[in-house]
Amino acid sequence: MTLRALCLCFLLLPASLLAQDAAQVRLFAPQVLVETGLLKHILPRFTLKTRVRVVAVAQPDDAHLSIGDLGTPVFEGAGQVWHLEVRAGDHVGADKFARWLRSEIGQRTVQGFAPGGAALFAPPQQVAVREEAATVDGDAALGHRVSHLKCTRCHAIDEATRGWGIGSTPSFGVLRAMPDWEERFAAFFVLKPHGAFTQITDVTEPFPVERPSPIAPIELTLDELDALLAYVATMPAADLGKPLEHQ
Structure with a gap:
């Protein structure tokens, strides 16, 4: 490989990594919430709607978004009110997930998680859910x-x-x-x-x-x-x- 080609590879590498990072969101959630199965229920549905993939990480410091005690209340269940904290405000995918989770479609998806026949989670009573018109694209x-x-x-x-x-x-x-x-x-x-x-x-x-x-x-x-x-x-x-x- 020539020196010029090698330099070009290094110039192109950061852009490709940024593009990949923009299409993937890192989410932290406590183990008690993970074990309910809610994330396995809602994350694939979000990806289908937006083409943005969400992956779970073990530490909140590594995450674009964190579900826990801080941030905006988004749903309640499993003994507490859960909040969403956006830790990377300039991340396009993180912003999409935050808006989706607070929307009518996102809230309906959360409430649709009923592994035993009864919904385990509900929207927090003090939060007004925004209506979002459903659109169907495709051939x-x-x-x-x-x-x-x-x-x-x-x-x-x-x-x-x-x-x-x-x-x-x-x-x-x-x-x-x-x-x-x-x-x-x-x-x-x-x-x-x-x-x-x-x-x-x-x-x-x-x-x-x-x-x-x-x-x-x-x-x-x-x-x-x-x-x-x-x-x-x-x-x-x-x-x-x-x-x-x-x-």
Whole structure:
């Protein structure tokens, strides 16, 4: 390598490291909160929304953000009110996470963590949650192709595939008719039984060697997941009739 090329490498290295750092947020949380499983529930969903990856660190001094006793109260549960402290105010990814966690979508994601059937966390009563309009980006045509290739083993995804898949599994049209359809599709990979055989690039952890996927795994990129959501957003919801009324 010439001296000129070597100097060029050193000039380019800091910029590449900064770009990588901007796309990754370091978060500290006490072990008592980590052990509840909340972070494993909310962090992948944040990454799907923003493409910003959040990694846990062992020491608050190494973190862009810290959850604990200091900062803005963001949720309560596990015996206390939890606060979010932004330790790197000029970090774009950290700012995105802080705004997301305080938003309606972020708060709904926290409240949706109910491993035993009951929500473990709730927003602190004194904090007003900001409404944030949901947007769906992506290539709907690509989403249709992805759905056809990777979802029809279980689901009917359109009229042409009616009768395909597993009879007891709801079709995309039925799922689209549900009020929380976007959450169901955006986070399907952690909902049973999908977690046992689904991988999202740069989001989910690889399957443990001793517990491989029981069937041929489904692998999706974030772009493909965005496209799938865009396709479902264009679908007409199935007519499920009037809600059941109890006498």
